[in-house]
Amino acid sequence: MLSAFWKLRRLQYNIMSTVFTFKEIIEEQKKPLDYKIERAVEAMGQAFGLSKGAVGIAFSGGKDSTVLWHLAKTYFPEQEYHVIFGNTTVEFPESLAFARKLGEEWTDEKVHFHEVLPDRLTEDGLKYEAQKEVLEWLVNTGKIKEILKTDGKLKSTHTHLRKRRLLKCGRTSGSAALSGRKAQ
Numbered sequence: 001m002l003s004a005f006w007k008l009r010r011l012q013y014n015i016m017s018t019v020f021t022f023k024e025i026i027e028e029q030k031k032p033l034d035y036k037i038e039r040a041v042e043a044m045g046q047a048f049g050l051s052k053g054a055v056g057i058a059f060s061g062g063k064d065s066t067v068l069w070h071l072a073k074t075y076f077p078e079q080e081y082h083v084i085f086g087n088t089t090v091e092f093p094e095s096l097a098f099a100r101k102l103g104e105e106w107t108d109e110k111v112h113f114h115e116v117l118p119d120r121l122t123e124d125g126l127k128y129e130a131q132k133e134v135l136e137w138l139v140n141t142g143k144i145k146e147i148l149k150t151d152g153k154l155k156s157t158h159t160h161l162r163k164r165r166l167l168k169c170g171r172t173s174g175s176a177a178l179s180g181r182k183a184q
Contacts, residue, residue, distance in 0.1 A: 041075045044068075048079050055081040059113075061091065061099035073106060080110040087117050 020028065028036075048055055057072060059065045069083055083106075085099050103113035118130075138144040149155055 037071070040068075040071055044071060044076065048076060048081075055079070057081060057083045059083045059085045059099065059102075061085065061095045061102075066102070069102070069106065073111065078110070080112075082112045082114060083107075085113065085115045087115050089117065 028039075057065070057069055059069055072079065072081060083103070085103065087096065087099075091099075100115065103115065107113045135144075138147065147155055
C-alpha cells in the first residue's frame with residue numbers, strides 16, 4: 001500500500017508530465033473559463049509542492065504572466081515566491097510602468113518583486129554581450145549572408161524559411177523556390 005506522500009508524488013508527476021496533442025489543446029481551449037482556472041491552479045499547486053527552494057515566476061508585464069501572478073496571489077496567499085521582471089530596456093513605456101506598478105502594489109512579506117536588467121556593452125550598435133556573441137558566431141561561420149541582405153538589413157525570416165523548405169522538397173533555384181515553381 002502506497003503512503004500518502006507517494007500517492008501525492010504520483011499525482012504530481014502525472015499532471016506535470018501531461019503531454020497534449022494539438023487536437024487535445026484545441027479541445028481544452030473550448031472548455032469554460034472556470035475549468036481552465038481550476039487546471040491552472042492545480043498545476044501551480046503541484047509546482048509549488050515540488051519545489052525544494054524558492055519559487056520564481058517570470059513576469060513580462062503581458063497578459064499571460066499577469067494572469068499567472070494573479071492566480072498565485074489569489075490561490076496561494078501563504079506561499080512565498082519571487083516575481084522576476086526581465087527589463088530588456090526595449091519595452092513600451094506603458095508596459096514598463098504597468099510592471100513596476102504591479103511590483104509595488106502586489107508585493108508583500110511573502111511575494112518578492114525583482115526587476116532585472118541585462119548587462120550592457122559600451123560598444124556602439126550592440127547593447128548586450130549575447131548580441132555580440134551571436135554576431136561573432138554568424139561572421140565566423142559564414143552564416144551572416146544567410147540572414148543579412150547586402151545593405152546590412154535583416155532578410156525576412158518567413159522568406160528564408162520558406163525558401164529552405166522548398167529547397168528540401170527538390171526545388172533547387174532560389175528564385176524558383178520563392179516563386180513556387182521547379183527549377184529548370
